[in-house]
Amino acid sequence: xxxxxxxxxxxxxQAEGISFLVxxxxxxxxALDDLGVDFIEAGNPGxxxxxxxxxxxxxxxxxxxxxxxxxxxxRRHNSKACDDKNVNALLQADTEYVCIFGKSWDFHVESIxxxxxxxxxxxxxxxxxxxxxxxxxxxxxxxxFFDGYKSNSEYALKTLMVxxxxxxxxxxxxxxxGGTFPDEIVNIINEVKKVITIELGIHAxxxxxxxxxxxxxxxxxxxxxxxxxxxxxxxxxxxANLSAIIANLELKRGYKCLPDDNIKKLTQTAKTIAEISNFxxxxxxxxxxxxxxxxxAGMHIDGVYKNSKSFEHVSPEVVGNERKFLIxxxxxxxxxxxxIQKLYPDMKKDDKALDxxxxxxxxxxxxxYQFEGADASFELIVHKAKKNLKSYFEVENFKTIGEGxxxxxxxxxxxxxxxxxxxxxxxxxxxxxxxxxxxxEALRKAIGRFYPILNEVHLxxxxxxxxxxxxxxxxxTTRVIIESTDGKSVWSTVGVSKDIIDAxxxxxxxxxxxxxxxxxx
Numbered sequence: 001x002x003x004x005x006x007x008x009x010x011x012x013x014q015a016e017g018i019s020f021l022v023x024x025x026x027x028x029x030x031a032l033d034d035l036g037v038d039f040i041e042a043g044n045p046g047x048x049x050x051x052x053x054x055x056x057x058x059x060x061x062x063x064x065x066x067x068x069x070x071x072x073x074x075r076r077h078n079s080k081a082c083d084d085k086n087v088n089a090l091l092q093a094d095t096e097y098v099c100i101f102g103k104s105w106d107f108h109v110e111s112i113x114x115x116x117x118x119x120x121x122x123x124x125x126x127x128x129x130x131x132x133x134x135x136x137x138x139x140x141x142x143x144x145f146f147d148g149y150k151s152n153s154e155y156a157l158k159t160l161m162v163x164x165x166x167x168x169x170x171x172x173x174x175x176x177x178g179g180t181f182p183d184e185i186v187n188i189i190n191e192v193k194k195v196i197t198i199e200l201g202i203h204a205x206x207x208x209x210x211x212x213x214x215x216x217x218x219x220x221x222x223x224x225x226x227x228x229x230x231x232x233x234x235x236x237x238x239x240a241n242l243s244a245i246i247a248n249l250e251l252k253r254g255y256k257c258l259p260d261d262n263i264k265k266l267t268q269t270a271k272t273i274a275e276i277s278n279f280x281x282x283x284x285x286x287x288x289x290x291x292x293x294x295x296x297a298g299m300h301i302d303g304v305y306k307n308s309k310s311f312e313h314v315s316p317e318v319v320g321n322e323r324k325f326l327i328x329x330x331x332x333x334x335x336x337x338x339x340i341q342k343l344y345p346d347m348k349k350d351d352k353a354l355d356x357x358x359x360x361x362x363x364x365x366x367x368x369y370q371f372e373g374a375d376a377s378f379e380l381i382v383h384k385a386k387k388n389l390k391s392y393f394e395v396e397n398f399k400t401i402g403e404g405x406x407x408x409x410x411x412x413x414x415x416x417x418x419x420x421x422x423x424x425x426x427x428x429x430x431x432x433x434x435x436x437x438x439x440x441e442a443l444r445k446a447i448g449r450f451y452p453i454l455n456e457v458h459l460x461x462x463x464x465x466x467x468x469x470x471x472x473x474x475x476x477t478t479r480v481i482i483e484s485t486d487g488k489s490v491w492s493t494v495g496v497s498k499d500i501i502d503a504x505x506x507x508x509x510x511x512x513x514x515x516x517x518x519x520x521x
Contacts, residue, residue: 178207
């Protein structure tokens with residue numbers, strides 16, 4: 001059994017570009033609880049008002065599995081824990097568990113917090129003892145432990161022994177600067193176990209790209225709590241990526257990290273947290289990324305088609321992900337068929353629709369289309385060939401108008417669009433931040449009363465590629481890939497034209513049609 005301690009709500013918020021609202025943190029806490037992590041470090045109530053507000057709101061949460069943890073530091077030097085406002089803020093959080101960090105590196109003790117080594121030991125002991133007296137269960141994060149051990153092993157071990165004497169529940173060994181190698185981790189943990197008898201944990205940063213390896217080797221060496229952020233986001237190069245650590249430990253080495261069968265929720269949890277964090281989920285993340293089980297090379301696809309074990313270390317379904325066969329200009333008939341059979345399992349090589357689909361794809365790719373990163377557009381081609389895609393709306397014409405100079409806070413473009421839906425004609429106009437946004441808003445207004453479910457959908461990414469380098473870039477053919485999401489699923493569509501607005505609009509229409517088809521409207 002390995003206890004998973006997720007610090008997404010605190011460490012992840014220290015990453016550049018991430019700032020959680022209180023409601024965001026509530027949503028992430030619910031997602032982590034549904035997955036079944038043991039502990040959710042929810043913030044430092046002594047450092048900011050937002051975290052204190054979160055703990056007030058969180059009292060109304062009915063968590064099924066996870067325990068919320070308040071995070072803070074040892075008391076200030078030359079004071080009393082009972083008089084330290086940051087320590088007492090932890091009591092206001094009203095959580096069963098608290099996590100305290102304290103210095104284990106003599107350099108930090110004497111040069112950063114400017115106290116003596118003896119006083120630092122007193123700070124650790126007094127803070128943990130005081131919180132224990134108040135009925136709290138205390139984890140001790142030994143900050144910079146591995147660097148401290150390499151600098152002064154005797155003193156670094158003393159900080160752990162003092163925490164143990166003060167009745168900490170567990171001691172977490174921190175590679176705070178992220179510069180320790182896995183073999184060093186193993187050797188040092190083996191020395192720690194000679195003097196520490198309570199539960200040990202690991203908290204690794206990824207500055208050397210080894211946070212996952214360090215965490216796993218620490219578990220092999222006896223640590224039974226792993227701290228990290230769910231997607232590896234964090235300060236500098238990030239923290240240990242729990243989504244990969246959980247999958248590796250459960251699926252490869254038989255350690256129980258989550259409740260029974262919850263490993264299949266791993267990918268959806270990753271998508272949820274990425275969406276709330278306003279970060280695009282990295283395509284190449286192990287286990288949960290969209291490319292984790294994507295195959296392009298013909299030999300690989302042929303092998304997977306015959307037996308998935310030939311080029312996949314686990315089945316994607318186990319972690320709630322899915323296999324992808326990437327379509328490109330070099331794809332053979334078998335590759336396209338394998339991809340289509342995910343939609344229509346009964347399709348055979350002699351199906352006339354298959355020839356039509358391949359012909360359409362090759363014709364479009366000759367004109368600049370690429371379906372490798374636009375699965376939704378590919379699926380629409382397949383459904384059209386199978387006569388299963390109805391016409392949801394028809395755009396009769398549109399016009400965009402750019403405006404400038406733009407005053408702060410004003411839209412930079414407007415669009416007028418004429419659409420026919422179910423025999424009715426709608427003409428609408430909208431403003432937007434640029435012509436594509438204005439078109440998007442105008443189209444939604446025009447068809448929104450017919451398809452209100454589109455209110456759930458928004459664009460999450462927009463990529464432009466100039467295809468014809470021989471032409472002036474302002475005249476060249478342009479490929480646009482749009483990524484859309486409804487908060488649950490993510491899909492990508494493509495459009496190509498010499499007019500960037502037209503290319504964008506084609507991808508936008510595909511995105512909307514895909515959503516409506518998936519909803520079986």
